[in-house]
Structures are given as structure tokens and as C-alpha cells.
Amino acid sequence: MHYLSSGQGSAVILIHGLFGDLDNLKGLGKSLEERHRVVRVDVPNHGLSPHWQKMDYPLLAQAVITLMDSLQLARAHILGHSMGGKIAMATALSYPDRVTSLIAADIAPVSYQQRHDQVFSGLEGIDLSGLKSRSEALKQLLAAGLDEGTAQFLLKNLSRTNQGFNWKMNLAGLKSSYRDLIAWYNDIEAEDFLQYSKPTLFIRGGDSDYITSEHRQAIMSQFPQVQAKTIEGTGHWLHAQKPAIFNRIVSDFLAKHDSK
Structure with a gap:
């Protein structure tokens, strides 16, 4: 995957959503640079990253780990928005030892209806x-x-x-x-469904319907150490609509759960 790296400290990987690129989370990245090594990525089929015929979350999680290996990152905090949040969740579920903490911005670990x-x-x-x-x-x-x-x-x-x-x-x-990207593969009804039991934060837009009370069980089953924050007056693009609040929530969470 194409990426840009800046700053020093514990690593934070930032993953954008559908139709986006690594510039979508540039403002957040700049706010974290003083304390963290920030790695912003172009998801495959976006930006300057390679074009794939097939995309699904297990493959995309593997791509994140491949990038971490190439950067010699033993572990990292991972944050994703929308589709990027699902990639972050999939990485944490499949490779929990590599993910220090997880932040999902306005997306739940569920299948969605077509919206695009x-x-x-x-x-x-x-x-x-x-x-x-x-x-x-x-x-x-x-x-x-x-x-x-x-x-x-x-x-x-x-x-x-x-x-x-x-x-x-x-x-x-x-x-x-697209059907694989709006779907979710980790079935909580299955006996061997995956869990990520490290610090997890879900941030939702107060006016968005991407995370609702109906998603509570799915979130808590897969991410039992979850916290949730709502930014009122924002929709799905919460990080762009109220960046100062969003960036502070992220920074405070990372500081609390940074590996010593």
C-alpha cells in the first residue's frame, strides 16, 4: 500500500473510507505527529495504491500487516473511518497481538444495505x-x-x-x-467468531445512522473492552465537521492506552 509517514513515537496507522485517500485524515495526522509516528495509507484501489480486482476485509487486514512488517512495526494503534474502520477492526480481530488499540470512526462491525x-x-x-x-x-x-x-x-x-x-x-x-465492503464476515452467532479484547473506541456522529443502538450487541460481542463517544452536530464526516473535538478525543484515548 502507498503510505506517508511522519512524526516520531508509538505508531498510529490511519485508514480512510470508500472513495477517499490518505489526505482525508491529514488533519488528524498532523495533530498526532508530536507524540506518534503517524502512517497514513491509501487503501488498495484508492489513491496511489495498487489496483486489486478483489477486495474483502481479511485481504485488506493482511495488507495492513504486510505494510507494518515492511516498516518494521511490531505493533501499532489503528484508526479507521467508515470502510477504513472496518479494515481497522478486521486487522485487530485477526492480528490482535499487532494492534495496541483500535479506533473506529462512525462504522459498526455489521453488514450494511447498499448506499452508493x-x-x-x-x-x-x-x-x-x-x-x-x-x-x-x-x-x-x-x-x-x-x-x-x-x-x-x-x-x-x-x-x-x-x-x-x-x-x-x-x-x-x-x-x-462493493458487496464485500458493505458486508461483515465475523458472524457473532458462530462458535469460533473472533474477538479483540484490547482497548477499543467507537466514535459516532450524533446525526449519523451508521452506528445505532441496534449495533450495540455486535460491537460489544466482538470488542468487549469498548468505549463509545458521540460528537453531537456531526454526521458521517465527523472528523471533517468538528476536527478539533475529534482530534482531541483520539489524542486523549491514545495517550491513555499507549504502550509504555
């Missing part, structure tokens, strides 16, 4: 071969029914070269893997 049909349709509707400008792409996404904030976020994936425009993300790979 309009996004995929809008992105696929853009004819890159005939595209003349970013503003033209924005108009097409708005015409497809996407709000401007979502459209601008998605267009961070648009790259321009001498040959024209292309997507940095692997749009086809994301679509073919």
Missing part, C-alpha cells in the same frame, strides 16, 4: 475520453443527483495527464467488490 448506487452511477456516467475540465465533471455529477459536497469529494479522485483525465481509484474494482 447513485455514486457509482454518477461516476460511471462520466465519459473520461471526452472530458474537457473538472468543472464539466462536476456538472455531470450534480446532474446525476449528487450534492455538491459529495461531488467535490469524489472529484479528488480525478487526475489529469497530458493524455487527458483518468481516475486514480479503480472504479471497476470497487464496484465489483
